[in-house]
Amino acid sequence: MGRSKSRDRGRKSKRKSRRKSYSSSSSASSRSSRSSSSDKARREASPDDIYDRVENKSPNRERALVPASAAAKSIEHDRPPPQMVNDPYVARAGSNYNGPEKPVDRWQAAHPFAAKIAEREANQRGGFRGRGGYRGRGGIAAQQNVGDIAARRRNYTCGVPDPRAPKPQELTGVPELDKVKIEAAKLANQTDAEKWRKERDMRFENESAEDKTKRLTDRQARKKQRKKARYLEEQQHVARVLQKPLSFVQSIMRGEVPEDLTEEPPPPIPERVEPVFHHKFKDAMNRAYRIKFPRSFFLMYEFMLELSKEDPLNELVKNGMQMVGPYEELHKCYQSPGYLPDPEQCMQNHMRYRYYYDPPELLVCVISVRDHWHVGIYNDIPQETASICVSNDQRTGAMYSVAANIFGAVKIVLYRRTQTLPVRTLYEALIEYCERNEIDFNRKTPDFKRRDMLIVNKTANEVGFVIDDYNGFTEEKEQELVNMLKTLKNSHNQGLIEMHLKPIKELYYQAMKECDAGNPGMALEVGLSLFADGSPCSADLTRQLLVSAYTRCDRDLFAEIIDAHLKDRRKTLVSRLDLVGGITFASVPTMTGPAYDKTAVGEEPKELSVQDRLEMIKAGVNEPAKPKWEGTKIVK
Secondary structure, three states: OHHHHHHHHHHHHHHHHHHHHHHHHHHHHHHHHHHHHHOOOOOOOOOOOOOOOOOOOOOOHHHOOOOHHHHHHHHHHHOOOOOOOOOOOOOOOOOOOOOOOOOOOOOOOOOOOHHHHHHHHHHOEOOOOOEOOOOOOOOHHHHOOOOOHHHHHHHHHOOOOOOOOOOHHHOOOOHHHHHHHHHHHHHHOOOHHHHHHHHHHHHHHHOOHHHHHHHHHHHHHHHHHHHHHHHHHHHHHHHHHHOOOHHHHHHHHHOOOOOOOOOOOOOOOOOOOOOOOOOOOHHHHHHHHOOEOOHHHHHHHHHHHHHOOOOOOOOOHHHOEEEOOHHHHHHHHHHOOOOOOOHHHHHHHHHOOOOOOOOOOEEEEEEEOOOOOEEEEEOOOOOOEOOEEEEEOOOOOOOEEEEOOHHHHHHHHHHHOOOOHHHHHHHHHHHHHHHHHOOOOOOOOHHHHHHHHHOOEOOOOOOOEOOOOOOOOOHHHHHHHHHHHHHHHOOOOHHHHHHHHHHHHHHHHHHHHHHHOOOOHHHHHHHHHHHHHOOHHHHHHHHHHHHHHHHHOOOHHHHHHHHHHHHOOOOOOOOOHHHOOOOOEOOEOOOOOOOOOHHHOOOOOOOOOHHHHHHHHHHOOOOOOOOOOOOOOOOO
16 A cells, blocks of 8 residues: 555656646747747838838847948848838828828729728727727727828828829928918819809808898798708608509698598599491491491401402401401391391300300400410490400410400501511501501500499409499409319319309309399409309309399390300300301211200290191291290390
């Protein structure tokens, strides 16, 4: 045990001695490093190298052991070139000292944003307290400890070096002695604005009391005018942000508008002035289709007659289009003397070229021979002339208000086509014909803009509807209806269809209740959205909503069209020539289609007895009366 204790004591003493040696060696090295750093030369030089030759203020301490004579001989050869010392205490008048920045070179252009950058850095707050770009008190301001010397340099030398200012050698550095030269330099460097201010001050000093009163009065009036202009700018800005008229904002700021008044009444809608025109088949076509055709409809056919008298309907085929529907009836009137379209065939005429998503307001006049694109006139009310032309490509139920008349629609199509010779020829001929007959082929005519003001809501067909005393759905409710229809379209079995139809049926019951109360606007909006969606699951709801709404709005023609369309809604064979025997398929019997329902109108045809046939023969009737084209019998 004793030996082990003595060993421990010996080890501890050795460790202590090692520590002492380590500490002594480290302290010696630190002392040596300090002494070596302090032995380095401390050189002070004047920054006035531009005008004076500068000598070293203190000799090099490393050469202190060299004899004085040897040092004096070598000092001329070893002297470094004069340097600009960025030290405020050594700066003298005429030096290009610039504070904490580098020396300024008078031949080098300044940075364009140098003043802004310096101002921004000076205004920045410090890290902990004070102002400046650095941590601590004051930041940059604390480092700009320049005293009065730099200020004297700026004041007494007027920004020297300056070729027009007196040289620093001519200044003494004493303000009293240099005052005359400094004033002369200031006058030489004076700008026009400074001269104007000096003249103004002298004028103010010599003016009379009356002139001073008048000047101050005019100045006060100008101040009020500027304040009024700034106030008006603020009001205009508030009106733009709130999307309100300026008068509304001004009245609110005056306190004249009550709190419950949120908006001004809409601007008045101008009255529609329908141009009076004469055409020999105008009344016959209006009776056959029970709508009013615009003047541009008949002029388009006459324009095609000018281009091709033999086949005007197919003149557009070389440009990818074809005139169909009512133009076929008008063509018969021109080609067959004495022919007039039959008013009893009204439903059949309206069903010709009626595509899957076409609402009853649309009557197709021009189709594309390449795809399912088509365009036609759009009558919001049967008793009024159509004010726009609408197109659709049968991909979705969204329509596009392409122009105000047929000429504008064809012009836009030709303009967007590849500019081949036939396209360009037809385009120039159409423009020339419109100018000759005073036809406005622009897209937004006064009638087009008037309809935009009358639209209640766009609905899913993007064209909208027109009706009185109805404000339409809000954006949230419209989006809710869109989501309902999207969910219904994605239903893949009968159970999901029935489940997703429940919220739509609730909306349907609410719309029908409003319709029965004499407000058909909601039923019309919901019905058009359901029709534009095109889901066969909601066909019955669509029929009930639209037929009821059109009947209440005195648009019975549209009610009959929508009922006939929903019973024969198709995406192919839209000409429906198969219903009249125009298209046959070999041994397959002629397709009558689900729409040709003889029980839908009136009574079913009965078998005639012999006595009835004899009476018909006496009356001169050889065949029994054929059933009318299907439709809904409107009972008000």
